Amino acid sequence: MQSGSFRLSLKFILPVALVWALLAYAVVPWVERQTLQWFVRDLDTRSQMLAAALQEPLQEYVPQKSQKKIAELFDRAVQDDRLFALAFCDTNGKLLYQTRTYPQSLGCQDAGWGQSLRQSMVSLPQGSVHVTESPLKVDGADEGKLILVHDASFIERRSADARKYVLALFAVLAVVMALLTILIAHLSWRGVVSALKEVLIRDARPAARRGPKPRNEPLASDLRSLLNEYTMDRRARDDGSRQWTPEKLRTILREELAGDEILVVSNREPYIHAQTPTGLQVSRPASGLVTAVEPVMRACSGTWIAHGSGSGDRIAVDSNDRVKVPPSRPSYTLRRVWLSKEEEQGFYYGFANEGLWPLCHIAHVRPVFRSADWQRYVEVNQRFADAVVQEAHTDDPVVLVQDYHFALLPRMVREALPKATIITFWHIPWPNPESFGICPWREEILEGLLGSTILGFHTSFHCKNFLETVDRYLEARIEHDISTISYGGKMTQVESYPISIAWPEADNGQPDVAACKQAVRRELSLPENHLLGLGVDRLDYTKGIIERFQAVERMLEDYPALVGRFSLLQIAAPSRSSLDEYQNFESRVRGLAQRINKRFGSGAYLPILLKIEHHDAEQVNRLYRAADVCVVTSLHDGMNLVAKEFIAAREDERGVLVLSQFTGAARELHEALVVNPYHIEQSAEALYRALTMPEIEQRERMRSMRSLVKDFNVYRWAGRMLLDAARLRQRERIMTKIHSHSRTSLRRVV
Incomplete structure (x- = not known):
């Protein structure tokens, strides 16, 4: 037995042995007293019976003073074998008759002492004896007393034997109880391990959930609840105790994802190299x-x-299509994937932005789906999945x-890298679900996303929509209370992670707000006090x-x-032109x-x-600091x-935010003036209220x-996802260890 297993066994044996030793310490003296009383009572009874048997002949022999007959008797x-000696004393206490074995030290007691039956234990040099004095009466007159002396040394021997037997019994019971305790612990541990395996298997390998419930389902349910409570409690502690900074994010990677590799995949690259004269x-x-x-990658490194x-991207990369970024302080690797014009047209402009983009945004633009675009989308996803591998x-x-x-891509990567x-x-x-059902390849998209370990959305409302969509179109097991989907033998955790920004550093060299106001108005040829x-x-x-624009028009109508x-300064970065x-939308905006x-x-x-x-x-950022009002009127937006x-740009604590209710940000920024952008009059009134x-x-x-944006920054967003990933990875590793070592571990416990 290995030393670790021996120490583990001692944890069960020693407490049991100690309890039984204390019990034996208390019980053995009691057993000795009881044994002594039993044997003394036995001798008392024997003495009474023998004295009664000797009464009749002595009543005849003593008055006759027949010494010979008394001696023979x-x-x-x-x-x-128990009776050691006999003697007879007269009423004056004189020893008249005795056997050769009668101890002289006993002699005779006072006459008055023998008026009734007396019994006692007496210690002599040769050992303990039991003495019984029985009065002898002839025709109602006292003639003396008969003294019976029994050998009581056997009582000590029997008491010693009883002590040994009791101690041996307690020792055996202690061993038996220790073994039973170990056996019970063994069986209980096996039950706990079995329940824990069941929890992990049914959570991490959802195909197992379709079978019958295990016999230890109550214990498994308790363990599952305990794990969920622990996860929620730890998440609450993490959210509340961590100051989310780049350094803290790096600490998470070192502590929670030690040695783990981080890869990011996106269509949009964080830095673009353009070739100019x-x-x-x-x-x-x-x-x-x-x-x-991008700030997360600077904190985490990775690829x-x-x-x-x-236009200059191919020039900037090395032979493996990699380049270190940011240029001023390289901290991670950018791996570029090249697409042909046809691939970009079908994948990006076609299926992604003419199909999925309008499908997911309630902006009343009809999505367009083409089989050729879908094929390009599949091919490019596979290209990027290969790059991940x-x-x-x-x-x-x-x-x-x-x-x-x-x-x-998640399903494609999962097939190549199952772990x-x-x-x-x-x-x-x-x-x-009704809107998403328009997509001809809805099942394929859902199956692809369910290759994810964690699937994140900005809001719980979007999570709910996704769960209902899967429930509508796939045969999957959905646990609404813990927001998980089991499909194809894998489990996907669906969570809301409201995205945010990197909070600016205190000494980032930003120009003064007042200076920005003056400079921007001067550049726009506006008066200094222009709103x-x-x-x-x-x-x-x-x-x-x-x-x-319509809200601005209505406000100017109502408040001439x-x-x-x-003036409203509208920055509109060209996109998908x-x-x-x-193109039609740009024409409408310009018009x-x-x-x-x-x-x-x-x-x-x-x-x-x-x-x-x-x-x-x-x-x-200069424009943010110069503006009196920032207007966000998205018809539908993730965040x-x-x-x-x-908000982050305004350390002067001035300026007002007018915010669409159809953005994810509106669920967090309750102090903004929240509007329905379709309600032009409401938006106009909010804009006027902001200006005044x-x-x-x-x-x-x-x-x-x-305060809210500072605390709930982008590092918290990334940190929460990475912490959840770390916990799932740890759970998977525990499950793997339990699968491979549970039987060995159980044997070692014994």
Whole structure:
């Protein structure tokens, strides 16, 4: 037996042995006393019977003083192996008759002492004896007393034997009880292990759930509840105790995912290299995904796999299509995947953005599905899945799959890397089952996403929609209370992870807010005290730009005093401009801006300042700090990080956020002026209220929102997903160990 198993066995044996030793210590003296009493009572009875038998002949012999007959009588009596000696004393205490074995030290007692039967134990040099004195009466007169002496040394021997037997019995019982305790512990441990295996197998390998319930289902249920409570408690502690910073995120990787490899997959690359007459220029694209994920990768290192779309991207990479980024301080690897024009057209512009994008956004644009686009989508997903396998240096990396461009990739990676932990985050809304049912390949998309270990959405509402969609179109087991889906022998955890931004550092060198206000108004040829609203979006029909312009128009109609004093600066980064729907939308935006400017503009004043061009992060940040109002009127949005970026930029605690109720951000930023963008009058009133809001109210609202965005930043978003991944990986490893070592471990316990 190994020393560890021996020590484990001692934990069961020693307490039992100690209890039995204490019990024996208390019981053995009691047993000795009881044994002594039993034997003394036996001798008392024997003495009484013998005395009664000797009474009749002695009543005849004593008056006759027949010494010979008395001697013969005594000699016959002492033939009993217990009777040691006999004697007879007269009423004066004189010893008249005795056997040769009678101890002289006993002699005779006082006459008065013998008036009744007396019995006692007497210790002599040769050992203990039992003495009985029985009075002898003849015709009612006392003649003396008969003394019977029994050998009592056997009592000590029997007591010693009884002590040995009792101690031996207790020793045997202690051993038996210890063995029974170990056996019970063994069986109980086997039950616990079996229940734990059942919990892990049924959670991690959902195909097992379709069988009958196990015999230990109550214990398994308790363990499952305990694990869930522990997970929720630990998550609460993590959320409450951690200050989510890049360093803390790196600490999570070291502590929770020690040595684990992190891979990110997205269509949009975090840095684009453009070839210009002056050489390669590097820029970051206008993308909420990049805004959120890029700081995480700088904190975590790893590899980011993305489509290389820049004109200088091929020049910047090495022979393995890799380049270290960011350029100023490289901290992770960007692996570029190349797509042909035909592949990009079918995969990105076709199925992803003419099909899935309008399908998932309630913006009343009809989705377009083509078989050729679907085929390209499948091929490109496989291309990126192959790149993940190539970049993975282990068989169990942590893969972060980003957005709707790669709905099939989780299943493809799962088939190639079964041990991988795949976290898929869906950055756009998920529609209800009826809307999603439009897609001709709905089952394939759902099956692809269910290759994920964790599937994340911005809000619990989107999670609910996804669960209901799976329930409608796939034969899957759904646990609504713990938000899991079991399909194809694998389990997917569906969770809400509200995305956020990286909170700016205190000494990041940002220009003063007042200086930004002056500089931006000067650049836009606006008066110094001119009221400025700001919209920052991609030029996309889901962003509510048309409705925003209409709200400005209605406000100027209702409050003509603002004409000439207010302008809306709309930054609209060109996006998907090769698609007809986006070209038509751009024409509508330009036409509406021109009409409003023509109606309310005069001289150099324009109420709508439309900038359809790309702005880098620093330029946009200056505009955030210069604006009096930031207007976000998305018709349907997953989160919308513009709202949070505006809040983070305003350390002066000034400015007002007008926010669409159809964004994920509206579920968090309750101090914003939340509007229905389809309700033009409501949006116009909110815009006017924002422009006229007292400074003290602005500060109260902005202070509350800044505190929330600072605490619930992008590192918390990533940290929660990675912590959940770490727990699932740990659970899977425990299950594997239990499968391979449970029998050996159980034998070692014994």
